[in-house]
Amino acid sequence: MTVTLTDSAPPSTADLLTGVLLGPEFRREHGFWQRLISTEPFRRPAGGTPEERLELAYDRLRILNRSLDSGARLAADLRALAALHAWLGPVDPALTTVAGIHYNLFLGSLLDHDRAGRRDLSDYLSMRRIGTYLCTEVAHGNNAAAMETTATYDGERDGFVLHTPNAGAQKFMPNTGPAGGAKSGLVAARLLADGTDHGVRLFLVRLTDDVRPLPGVRVRQLPARMGSPVDHCLTSFDQLFLARDALLGDGEGVGAQGEFRTGPGDRRRRFLTTIGRVTPGRISMSACAAGSARATLAVAVRYGGHRLVSGSRGTPKVPVNAYRTHHGPLASAMATVFAMSLLHLRAQDRWESCTDESGRTEAGTLVDVAKAWITWRAREVIVQSRERCGAQALLENNGMTELVTGVEGAITAEGDNIALYAKAAADMLFAADPGRESTAVPGPGDLSDPRFLRTLLAAVRDTWFARARARALRVPDADALGRWNAASGPALRGVEAFAYLQAAEAFSDARSALPEGAAEERLGELERLFAVEWVARNSGDLLAAGFLSRDQVESLAEAAEELVATVAAHAQELAASFALPAELLADWPIAGPGYADAYDDPRASWHAGGGEAR
Template identity: 85%
Template sequence: MTVTLTDTVPPSATELLTGVLLGPEFRREHGFWQRLISTEPFRRPVGGTPQERLELAYDRLRVLNRSLDSGARLAADPRALAALHTWLGPVDPALTTVAGIHYNLFLGSLLDHECAGRRDLSDYLTLRRIGTFLCTEVAHGNNAAAMETTATYDRERDGFVLHTPNAGAQKFMPNTSPAGGAKSGLVAARLMADGSDHGVRLFLVPLTDEVEALPGIRVRPLPARMGSPVDHCLTSFDRLFVARDALLGSAVGAHEEFRTGPGDRRRRFMTSIGRVTPGRISMSACAAGSARATLAVAVRYGGHRMISGGRGTPPVPVNAHRTHHGPLASAMATVFAMSLLYRRAQERWEACTDEEGRADAARLVDVAKAWITWRAREVIVESRERCGAQALLENNGMTELVTGVEGAITAEGDNIALYAKAAGDMLFAAEPGREDTPVPYTGDLADPRHLRALLASVQDIWFARARERALRAPDADARGRWNAAAGHALRGVEAYAYRQAAEAYAEARAALPEGAARDRLGELERLFAVEWLARNSGDLLAAGLLNGAQVEALAETSEELIAAVAGHAPQLADAFALPEALLADWPIAGPGYADAYDDPEGSWNTAPADAR
C-alpha cells in the first residue's frame, strides 16, 4: 500500500520546535536561504588569502543578487533581510556584512527616502554599482549626531560641496574600496545653507569606479581587522561638488526644505539613520543563527568523539560526561531564548502603529540586539572550547564565527551604548503593562509562572537600587546622578532582557500542542530561568522572595534540568534545520572527521595490506 503524505499529516516534534525557533512560516521565510547556501557557490572553499576571500564574498553577492526575483523587494522587507543574516552569517561573515550594507543600509535607505520611480535604481539592483553607507566618523561613533562632514549648499550651482574638515571627520569603516566593483555610497553629512546648520542628511555619491576612487574622494584601507576580511576603509572628501538631486528626499528647485524648526535637526538625523533598527534586528538574527550553527556542531562532535570509558569498559562519547554536556545543555537553553527574543522584538516592531508604541518596540529591539549578540559570543566560545583544538582550524567553521560575533556586538550601535540608552529611558518610567500584572509567587520552582515572577523581581530590585543611588546624588550634577545609578541600571536592563526572553518562552510553549515538543520546550524554559535566578539568588533571598531551602533547591533543579536537556540535545540541534550541505563542509560535524586529516602517503595507506 502506498501512503501519500498530505498537509493533514501532523508535524513531528522536531518540526514543531523548528517553528518555535524560526516562526510558523519558516519554510516560506527561510526555505530560499536554506537552499541557496546549499548550492555550490556557497560551499566552503579550502584555504585562500584574505584578498581571495574578499573577492569570493563579492562574487557570492552577485550570485545572490541574480537569484533574487527583486533586490528592491528584499530591501523593503526587514523580515527577509533578517532571514538573509540568519543563514549567510554562519556561511560567510564577509558576504553577510557587504550584503547587509547593500540591501539594508543603502538600498533600504534609498527606498525609504525616495518617491517611487523618482530615481533610477537599476545600477544598484543589477550590482553594476555596489552600495555602501558612510555615517560613522573616526571621532564620532555612537555620537554620530555630532559628525563634522559637511555638505554646504552652493546656491549658484544649485548643488552641495562635500568636505571633510579634519582627520576626525573621516568616514570610518565603510567598504568603499573598488574591491568587488564600482561603489556608490550614502554619505551622512551636516547640511549647511545660508550660514545655518540644518542637520544631518543623506547624499547619494558615486565613490569609485572598478579601479580607484573618483576625483575629490580619498579612500585608504584600514589596518586588517580580526575576523573575516571586508574592505573597511577611511574615506574623505575634498570639496567634492555633487548635484542637488544627490540629497535624498530632495525636490529639485525647492529651497524651503532647508528651513529647520525646533526638533527638526534631531528628527532629520533619526530619519537619516532609520535603517539602523532593521539592521539591529538583522544583527540579532545573524548572531542567533551563528550560535545555533556552532552549538549544533559541538553537539554532533560530542556524540562521535570517543574517549576511554574507564578501566575494563568500552569507549564512550565525550557527551556522556556531565563536564562536557552540561555547558552545552545550558547553551541550548540560551540559544532557544535568543531565537525567541529576536522573534519577539521583530514582531513587536512590525506590529506597532503609534509613536509611543514605536518607541517601546525600538527599545526592545535595541536591548535584544545587545543581549543576543553578547549571549551569542558566550555560546560560540563555549561550543568552540568543547570541540578542542580542531575547532581552532578554519576548515571546521568556528573560528570566523568566534571573531565575527565581535563585529555584531559593535555594528549598528555598540551594545553598552544601547543598554545605557535603555537604562536611561527605563530608570524613572513605569514599564507599560507591569502595574496591573498579578504576581503569582507560588513558591514552586516547577511552576514557570513563579519563575517568571522572580525574574521580574530581579529587574525591579536592580532598578530600585539604581533610583535610590540617583536620588542621593546632587540634583545639579546630572552626570554624577547618572554615574551613581548606571551600574545598577544596566543590571536592570540585563534582567529586563532575561524576563522578556522568559515571556517569549512561555508564549511559544502555550502555542504548542501537548506532546514531546512542548515537553522539550518546557525543560529548556525552566533551565533558562533557573540558571539566571541562581545567579541572582542572594538578592532574591535578601528581598524575602526566596528562602534558604529554595536557594538550595535551585542548584538541584538546575542539575535535573541539565540532564533532561542533554538527553535530547541531538534532537534539539536537529530543530535548527541546518542544511546537511552546510554541515558537510565542516569535518568535525560528521563521524568521519578524522578522514579530513588522512595522509594518502602515510604508511597505513602505502604499506601492503598484510603489513598494516
C-alpha cells in the same frame, strides 16, 4: 503565534521546534536561504588568502542578487533581511556584512527616502554599482549626531559641496576599497545652507569606478581587522561638488531663492529618520548572531556524539557527550540559544506590528536591548561550543573560527552594545516613578512553575532599577553626569534582567502555541533551565527580599542539575530543530562521524599494508 505546518505527514518534534525557533512561516521566509547556501557557489572553499576570500564574498553577492526576483523587494522586507543574516552569517561573514550594507543600509535607505520612485536604481539593483553607507566618523561613533562632515549648499552651482574638515571627520570603516568593483555610497553629512546648520542628512555619492576613487574622494585601507576580511577603509572628501538631487528626502530641499526647506519634526526626529535603517540593521544583527550560535552549537553537539573517549578501566569507549563536564555547558547553551532565537522573533514582531509613535518607541527599545543581549549571549555560546570541540575547532576548515571573531563585529555594528544598554537604562530609569513598588509580590511558589519563575525574573529587574533610582536620588539634580554615573551600574543590570524576562515571556508564548506532546515538553524543559539558572545567579537578592526561602535557594542547584540532564538527553534532536542544511554540515569535517578522514594521508604507511610511506 500558532505553529502550523502544511505537510500531510504529522510533524516531528524537531519540525515543531523549528517552527518555534524560526517562526510559523519558516518554510516561506527561510526556505530560499536554506536552499541558496546549499548550492555549489556557497559551499565552503578550501583555504585562500584574505584578498581571495573577499573577492569571493563580492562574487557571491552578485550570484545572490541574480537569484532574487527583486533586490528592492528584499530591501523592503524586514523578515527577509533578517533571514538573509541568519543563514549567510554562518556560511560567509564577509558576504553577510557587504550584503547587509548593500540591501539594508544603502538600498533600503534609498527606497525609504524616495517613496515617489523618482530615482533610477537600476545600477544598484543590477549591481553594476555596489552600495555602501558612510555614517560613522573616526571621532564620532555612537554620537553620530555630532558628526563634522559638511555638505554646504552652493547657490551659484545649485548643488552641495561635500567636505571633510579634519582627520576626526573621516568616515570610518565603510567598505569603500577596490574589491567588488564600482561603488556608490550614502554619505551622512551636516547640511549647511543660508548660514544655518540644518542637521545631518544623507547624500548619494559616486565613490569609485572599477579601479580607483573618483576625483574629490580619498580612500585609505584600514589595518586588517579581526575576523572575516572586509574592505573597511577611511574615506574623506575634498570639496566634492554634488548635484542638488544627491540629497535624499521627500519634502525637503532648496527652494528657488536658495532657501532650504526643512521637513516636519524637530532636529532629533529628522536625524533618527535619516538613519532609520539602523533599526532593521539591529534586528538583522540579532538574527545573524542567533544563526551563528545555532550553527556552532549544532556542530559541538554532533561532534560530542561521535568523538569517542576512554571510559572507566576495562569498559568500552563512550561519546564525550556522556560526561556531565561536557554535556552540561552545551545543555545550558541550548537553553540560551532557544531564548536568543525567541527573543529575536519577539523584538521583530513588536517592531513590525507597532502603529503609533509611543508603540514604536517601546518596540525600538526592545529591539535595541535584544540586539545587545543576543549578540553577547552568542559570543558566550560560540566560545563555549568551540571549547567543547577542542583543538580541531581552531582550524578554519571546521567552520568555527570565523564565527568566534565574527560575533565581535555584530556586538559593535549598528550601535555598540553598551551604548544601547545605556540608552535603554536611561529611558527605563527616568520614565519610571521613583516611588513605584515592585511589580512582583513576595510569596511562596514552585520552582518548577514557569509562571513563578517569571515572577522571580521580574523581581530581579525591579530590584536593580530600585537600586539605580536610590543612588541617583542621592546626587544633586544639577549634577546630571554625577547622577547618571551613580545610577548607571545597577541600571545596566536592570536592563540585563529586563532582557532575561523578555526572553522568558517569549518562551511562554511559544510554548502555549504548541500542541501537547513531546515538542511542548522539550520547550518547557528549556524554558525552566533558562529561568532557573538566571534565578540561581540572583538568589541572594531574591532571598533577602523574601521571594525565595532558604530551602528553595538550596534546591536551585539540584533543580538545575536535573534540567541539564533532561535537556542533554535530547540534545541531538534539539540541534536537529535548527534545520541546518546537510550540505553546510558536510563542509565542516567535525560535524560528521568520519571527521578523522579529513586528516587521512593517502601516502602514509597504513595504506601500504604497514610498509614504509612512499
